[in-house]
Amino acid sequence: MTAIKHNTVNADWIMDHFMNGQNEHPTDCVASLPTAGSTLPQKDVEYYQETDAEWQKQDVPVSGFKKRKLVLHVDVNNTILVSDTATEQGTRAALSSYFSSVIWGKINQLDKWEWLSDVPSVLPPCDEAVNFYSVFGKDEDFFDSTEGRCFKSIFVDHLQKLEWPGPADEILSVTGEDGKQYHRILPSFFWLIKTLCLQGREFSILLRTMGTDLYPVLHALEFAMRGGHPQFKDLQMLSFPVNSKTGRIRCNKREIVLSTETERISTLKDSRSIYQYFNSLSGISGFQDHFDWWARNSYTGKGGKPFWVDPYDQNIQHVFIDDNIRFTDDYNIVHPLVFTKKGGIQTRTAPASEFYDCCLIQTDLLNAIANQDYFIKKIQQCEEKYDSYLYKLQS
Known part of the structure; x- marks a missing residue:
């Protein structure tokens, strides 16, 4: 096995070279790079390199700021499919x-x-x-x-x-x-997974659909993550598991229930229970939401896919991506529920406009088809806007 030189490089270099398949080490500029243990600019990221079918990672301190874990709730039809x-x-x-x-x-x-x-x-x-x-x-x-x-x-x-x-x-x-x-699945979605992994981000993906495509989509993602996709063979080098066993979410006037093969979680006694369950997940999971409940509520946000936001939780940001998200609430497929106190159980229904392009992304499918970096740019935009939202809230 050949030896690997480890250095930190600017994030722009990684995007321009490594992620475009140019995995050579920039030996001509090694002398100008910071060494391990030195104080790094915030924009620097860890350098990854693949050799002999392995990726190795150097633990390099990044100055001060740790980004929040991302929990990405992603629709299926007209979003990634x-x-x-x-x-x-x-x-x-x-x-x-x-x-x-x-x-x-x-x-x-x-x-x-x-x-x-x-x-x-x-x-x-x-x-x-x-x-x-x-x-x-x-x-x-x-x-x-x-x-x-x-x-x-x-x-x-x-x-x-x-x-x-x-x-x-x-x-x-x-x-x-x-x-x-x-x-079957948009390349820009695989690019999102690859980019966040290469950036060293902690994140999970929850597929949330009212349709019936969960199994074939999860099967395709599992196959791709094992190296089966001809355009993304290097996904097999990532440690990002796919849970092929699906859950479902059902709503009524009294409670919201999430059920899997082994668990039943209800908001009846603890309104934070499903939110905390979502926080604990890793990799990719899939859940079928409650179409009949949405229809009974005239296809408004009130009957939409429940989505919890805790602005007092500094460690996590939830983001929902769906083509049926709207800026107004007269037709909306997501029901934003915001916790009103730190550690509290009370929630309020937020208007979609409060979190539009902040925690709620209305999928621009044409852009997602045409631009490989569409999803990653929208996530970055949401993180910036969520920072501003939290700052205003604290002020």
Whole structure:
């Protein structure tokens, strides 16, 4: 086995070299790097290098500040997966359906549809704008219609970016309506996992869906983490386990119950119980949320996926990523519950606007498809905004 030189390097160098597959050590600049035991700038990170199928890590002190553990609650459909077995939507239909929800217009005085923006966006461009889907519903021929033709090139470009780069893989690819193979899980999601691990972050991922895709997604993630993904073979070097046994979350007026094969956790006597359980998890886990409860509450945040935030807990930040998060509460799939006192059990329902892009991320699926670093940049944005939120709260 060849010897490894250990040094700390700037985070930008890691992103530009190591994470793009250029694993060579920068020997020409070793002399200018800080040595182990010296005081390091806050932006410095630990240097990782792979050799002979191993990653070795040097314990280097980083100045003063330890970042919070991240607990990432991640939706499945239209967040990391562009297909839906429950509705039998293939990749093309699922992308088309999503696309129609992020293009905006209005019915004008002549009772005709009028576009208010030619750029897709998760937020409306103005107060009077409504998305195309909310007015006309699902239209599989939309991009060949007079109204939709102007967006066809954007749609086709993103569909091409979803194509699987090789022969069919029964675990990691799906067959589209056109017979082509597409990614089952977005590459940007694997990039998120890899980046956080390389940064030495403590984090866990909780898949939270009201659908039926948990098992195949967890199976695909487990396979990829063993080195099965051709674009992310180095994931096998990471110690990030996948729990393939799923749990479920059910709500009623009295309590919220999380159940697994071996546990039943209720908020009836302790409203912090599920929050603390989530805090204790590591790796990737999956939970099916309560669709009927959301429907009975008119698809508002009140009946959405319960999501606890404790602003008095300095060691953890929870972040929820879901395409059905909204800035307003009239249609929202997440129910933010905020603890009102340090160590207390009382919670208040927070408006989504309080934590939007802070603890709540409305998935921009088109961006997640087009940009490999979409998720990691959104997480970084949330951490910065959460710091500001806590500072204002303490002030």
